[in-house]
Amino acid sequence: MGHREDLxxxxxxxxxxxxxxxxxxxxxxxxxxxxxxxxxYHYGSKEALLNLAFLKVxxxxxxxxxxxxxxAADVAGDVPAAPLDQFRETWERVIGSYEQTRAVxxxxxxxxxxxxxxxxxxxxxxxxxxxxxxxxAENMLGIDSETDPERARVxxxxxxxxxxxxxxxxxxxxESAPSAQDLTDGLKAVLEGRMPAxxxxxxx
Numbered sequence: 736m737g738h739r740e741d742l743x744x745x746x747x748x749x750x751x752x753x754x755x756x757x758x759x760x761x762x763x764x765x766x767x768x769x770x771x772x773x774x775x776y777h778y779g780s781k782e783a784l785l786n787l788a789f790l791k792v793x794x795x796x797x798x799x800x801x802x803x804x805x806x807a808a809d810v811a812g813d814v815p816a817a818p819l820d821q822f823r824e825t826w827e828r829v830i831g832s833y834e835q836t837r838a839v840x841x842x843x844x845x846x847x848x849x850x851x852x853x854x855x856x857x858x859x860x861x862x863x864x865x866x867x868x869x870x871x872a873e874n875m876l877g878i879d880s881e882t883d884p885e886r887a888r889v890x891x892x893x894x895x896x897x898x899x900x901x902x903x904x905x906x907x908x909x910e911s912a913p914s915a916q917d918l919t920d921g922l923k924a925v926l927e928g929r930m931p932a933x934x935x936x937x938x939x
Contacts (some may be wrong), residue, residue: 738767738769738773738776738777739773739777739778741767741768741769742763742767742769742773742774742777742778742784743784743787743788743791744766744767745763745764745765745766745767745768745769746758746763746766746767746784746785746787746788747788747791747792747795748766749762749763749766749788750785750788750789750792750842751792751838751839751842752838754841754842754845755785755789755842755845755846755849756845756849758785759781760774760781763781763784782853782855782856783855783859786855786856786859786860787859789842789846790859790860790863792839792842793839793843793863793867796832796836796839797867797870799832800825800828800829800832800874801870801874816877818876818877819919819922819923821875821876821877822875822876822918822919822922823915823916823918823919824915825874825875826875826901826915826918826919827915829898829901829915830901830905830912830914830915833905833909837906840902840905840906841906843902844902844903844906846860847899864895867891867895868887868888868891868892868894868895869887869888869891870891871890871891871894871895871898872886872887872888872890872891872894873887875890875894876890876894878890897918901913901918
């Protein structure tokens with residue numbers, strides 16, 4: 736790899752080991768085997784490099800989950816999963832990866848806390864955040880953004896909000912945090928709304 740790629744890989748490692756605020760330019764140089772001048776030459780600033788490195792860390796995490804989902808689908812065959820089954824299976828992978836990817840979750844929470852005070856970071860995340868919503872809609876609910884963009888948009892917003900909430904709960908107290916089945920049952924309860932109660936009242 737050249738210095739540009741080395742710097743990016745070094746920055747990704749630093750983010751996962753030290754977090755965003757504690758990572759210095761010298762940390763990145765030490766992790767990448769490059770020099771301080773390379774950061775400015777290739778990325779303009781340490782902050783620009785860290786912003787890109789954060790996006791790559793998030794992409795890597797998403798790629799792993801997608802790959803695992805594809806492998807599971809290959810084992811299951813060509814029969815498409817029912818929406819709730821796909822939702823549960825995706826969350827099983829997300830939550831099942833928690834111990835191995837805790838640093839990614841912690842990093843995402845830290846970055847979110849910095850957005851209001853860092854306009855460049857906020858700007859860097861805007862586009863990828865929208866793309867991430869489409870990915871969540873497809874992976875969790877099987878909704879294709881190309882064939883049904885509006886449905887994918889609102890489904891992605893829902894999944895993204897849910898993902899952030901689940902992350903917070905797992906970071907705070909993993910023992911009481913929701914399981915994939917809890918989330919699936921909760922979604923079913925929301926979809927059913929007051930129907931069971933209404934049916935009971937009608938019966939009486």
